[in-house]
Amino acid sequence: MGRSQSIRTAIIGAGPRGTSVLERLLAHSAAQPGSRPLHIDVIDPYPAGPGHVWRPDQSRLYLMNTQAFYPTLIPEDPRLAPPLAGTTFDRWRARQQRDPLPSLTADERSELAALTSKDFPSRALYGRYLRCALEELTANLPDGVSIRFHETSARSVRPAGNGTFDVGLADGGSLPADSVVLALGHIPSRLSPEQRDLQSSARQLGLRYLPPAIPADVDWSELPAGEPILVRGMGLNFFDAVGQLTEGRGGKFIDAGNRLEYEPSGQEPLIIAASRRGTPYRAKAALDGYYPLSVKLRFLTEAALERFAAAGIRPGFDHDLWPLLHRDALWAHYSTLVRSQPVAVPDRSEFLAALDDALRPHAHSSANWEQAVQGVIALHVDPRHRLDLLGLASPLAGRSFASRAELDAAVVDYLLDDARRSALGEQDPVKMAIGALHHGRAVLKTAVADGGITDESWVAGLRGWFESFVEGLASGPPALRSEQLAALARAGVVSFVGPDPRFGVDRGTGMFTARSPWVKGPPVQAKTMLEALAPANRVSANASPLLEQLLADGLVRPRLMMTAEGAPVQATGLDVTPHPYRPVAASGSVTRNLYVLGLQLSAAQWGTAIAAEAIQPGRPAYRSGQRTLRDADEIAQAILGH
Structure with a gap:
C-alpha cells in the first residue's frame, strides 16, 4: 500500500x-x-x-x-x-x-x-x-x-x-x-507460577479462586455470604472489594458520634485480609490541594537535577536522589512538629538551626549526615516525637501477637490513628513527612524519565524498594475508607492475617490457608481466595x-x-x-x-x-x-x- x-x-x-x-x-x-x-x-x-x-x-x-x-x-x-x-x-x-x-x-x-x-x-x-x-x-x-x-x-x-x-x-x-x-x-496478564498453582488446586478441590482483575470486571455475586473469604492484598483494589462485599450488599455505616459503626445486612462474607505489611495503605491527608502547601522541597528540587546535569552526573537513586528526599522528609516532619506542637521541642529555634545545619549536603559526606542528624534529634526531641520514616510503611514490624483477636485490635488502632492524623492535615508531622515524599515523587518522575538514572539504580533502588514504600504511604485511599475498615473489623466482618503471610492449600481439609509467623494460632482457612491486586503490568x-x-x-x-x-x-x-x-x-x-x-x-x-x-x-x-x-x-x- x-x-x-x-x-x-x-x-x-x-x-x-x-x-x-x-x-x-x-x-x-x-x-x-x-x-x-x-x-x-x-x-x-x-x-x-x-x-x-x-x-x-x-x-x-x-x-x-x-x-x-x-x-x-x-x-x-x-x-x-x-x-x-x-x-x-x-x-x-x-x-x-x-x-x-x-x-x-x-x-x-x-x-x-x-x-x-x-x-x-x-x-x-x-x-x-x-x-x-x-x-x-x-x-x-x-x-x-x-x-x-x-x-x-x-x-x-x-x-x-x-x-x-x-x-x-x-x-x-x-x-x-x-x-x-x-x-x-x-x-x-498471565498468572505467576504461584497463582497458577493456586488456580489449579482450586479446580481440583472444588474451591473458588479469583485471580487479579480490574474490580469492575469481577462478578461479586459469586462470593457467598456468611463464609470466610481469604483476600490477598490491601492496596486500593482491596478497598474496592470490601466496598462491594459490604455496602454493595446492603450494609450501612452509621455515624455514632465519635466514630463510625457498621450495621450488617447479613449478606456479607467474613473477609480475612492479608498483605506483606499486614495493614492497608496509609490514608491521604485532608488537604486543600494535591500537595501540602506548608511543605516545600529544599533538597530534591528541579534545580538540584539541573546541577547533576551540568556536572555531567547521571545520578543513582540510593546514592544521589534518595538522600536528598530523605532530608526533605525529615525537615517536613520536624518543622511541622515545632509549628503544630510547640511544647514538644522547648528550644525549637536552636533545634531547627542545628537540624538545618546537619541536613545540608555540603556540610557532610553521604556516609555521616544521617548520624549527625540523629545526634541533633536525640539532643532536642523526646523519643515519642521522633520520626522512623522507613518504619511508617511497616507499622506492625517488630511485634508479635498472641492471637488474631489481638492482631485485629492492633490493626484497628493503626487505622484510627492514621485517620486521625489525616484529619489534622498540614498540622500532623507524620502526614507532612509523607507529604514531602509526595512532592518528591513528582520531582523523581522527571529525574528518572528516559534513562535519567542508572539501570542498576532503577532495578535495585527505585523499583527494588522505594516504589512499594512510597505507594504504601502516599497513594492510599480517602481517610473515610480507613474509618470504615475499622468499623467493619469491630463488627466482625473483616479480620486480618498478619505481616509476612504465607499462603497454601491444605489438601486434607480442601481449603486455602494463610498464616503469619508473627501471630500465634492455627492458619486461617477458606474455600474462596480473592487476589485484590491489579493484573501485573509486565x-x-x-x-x-x-x-x-x-x-x-x-x-x-x-x-x-x-x-x-x-x-x-x-x-x-x-x-x-x-x-x-x-x-x-x-x-x-x-x-x-x-x-x-x-x-x-x-x-x-x-x-x-x-x-x-x-x-x-x-x-x-x-x-x-x-x-x-x-x-x-x-x-x-x-x-x-x-
Whole structure:
C-alpha cells in the first residue's frame, strides 16, 4: 500500500491516553489549516473516552484515588496548541452543577449535587466526564478531519510496506494506517507460577479462586455470604472489594458520634485480609490541594537535577536522589512538629538551626549526615516525637501477637490513628513527612524519565524498594475508607492475617490457608481466595493477543536493564526511544511510525499517572504533572509531520 494523499492513523485504545492523542491531533489540525486531510481510526471494545477502567456504568462505590480538583484530560500548557473543546474535571463538575446536561443519569446528578472540589469522585463519574469531553471534541472537528470509532479489539499490527501498517481487527476486518499509536492501558496478564498453582488446586478441590482483575470486571455475586473469604492484598483494589462485599450488599455505616459503626445486612462474607505489611495503605491527608502547601522541597528540587546535569552526573537513586528526599522528609516532619506542637521541642529555634545545619549536603559526606542528624534529634526531641520514616510503611514490624483477636485490635488502632492524623492535615508531622515524599515523587518522575538514572539504580533502588514504600504511604485511599475498615473489623466482618503471610492449600481439609509467623494460632482457612491486586503490568507476562503478536514478530521488545553485577534483567515495559516514544524492534532498529503511550512505558517513565494533573493556581506545579499530555502532543506532531 502506498502512502495516500491523506494521513491515516490508528489509535489502539480509547481510554484517557488514546483520547489525549486524539485531542492533540485535533488541536494541531485546527492550528494548521490547509494541512493534508487526516483520518483517525480509534479501536477499543470499550466506550471511547472512558475506555475499560472508567466506564460510566460501573458501581459508584468505586472511588478515584484523587480529589476532584486533580485530574484533567485537556492540557493547560500555553506552549501547546490550544484545545478545541473540553476543560478540567473540576470545571466540568462545577458546570454540571450549574447547568447539567440532559443526558446525565439520576445517579450522576445525585453525585454531582454533593460533590465538592476536595471530594473523591466515583470512577463512573470521571468516566462520564471523559465521555463528555470526547463528545465535545468530535462536535468540533476541524475541516479535513474524519474519525471512525471501532468497538472491537485490535488483534495485530503488521508492516504493509513503505512505512505503513495493516491493523487486524477481532471482527475479521483490517485497517490501513500510516501510523499507529499503542495506548493499550491495562491489558490481560498471565498468572505467576504461584497463582497458577493456586488456580489449579482450586479446580481440583472444588474451591473458588479469583485471580487479579480490574474490580469492575469481577462478578461479586459469586462470593457467598456468611463464609470466610481469604483476600490477598490491601492496596486500593482491596478497598474496592470490601466496598462491594459490604455496602454493595446492603450494609450501612452509621455515624455514632465519635466514630463510625457498621450495621450488617447479613449478606456479607467474613473477609480475612492479608498483605506483606499486614495493614492497608496509609490514608491521604485532608488537604486543600494535591500537595501540602506548608511543605516545600529544599533538597530534591528541579534545580538540584539541573546541577547533576551540568556536572555531567547521571545520578543513582540510593546514592544521589534518595538522600536528598530523605532530608526533605525529615525537615517536613520536624518543622511541622515545632509549628503544630510547640511544647514538644522547648528550644525549637536552636533545634531547627542545628537540624538545618546537619541536613545540608555540603556540610557532610553521604556516609555521616544521617548520624549527625540523629545526634541533633536525640539532643532536642523526646523519643515519642521522633520520626522512623522507613518504619511508617511497616507499622506492625517488630511485634508479635498472641492471637488474631489481638492482631485485629492492633490493626484497628493503626487505622484510627492514621485517620486521625489525616484529619489534622498540614498540622500532623507524620502526614507532612509523607507529604514531602509526595512532592518528591513528582520531582523523581522527571529525574528518572528516559534513562535519567542508572539501570542498576532503577532495578535495585527505585523499583527494588522505594516504589512499594512510597505507594504504601502516599497513594492510599480517602481517610473515610480507613474509618470504615475499622468499623467493619469491630463488627466482625473483616479480620486480618498478619505481616509476612504465607499462603497454601491444605489438601486434607480442601481449603486455602494463610498464616503469619508473627501471630500465634492455627492458619486461617477458606474455600474462596480473592487476589485484590491489579493484573501485573509486565509486557513479558501479557496475555494480550496484540502485544503477543508484536513481540513474536519482533516489532517491539521488552527493555533489558543491567544490575550492579552486570546481569541483564527484563524490565516491566517496552524498550522505546526517548519521546515521542517509538518502540525498539527485536533487531535493535526503531519501528518507525509506531508510538507507545501509557502503562507500557513503565521502563522509560516511573509512576505513570492515571490522569494528568490540572494546574491549581497558587499551588506547586511540577513538570511531571502534565507529562502524559505533552507526550501525546509530541506523538500528534510526529504523526502530522510537524
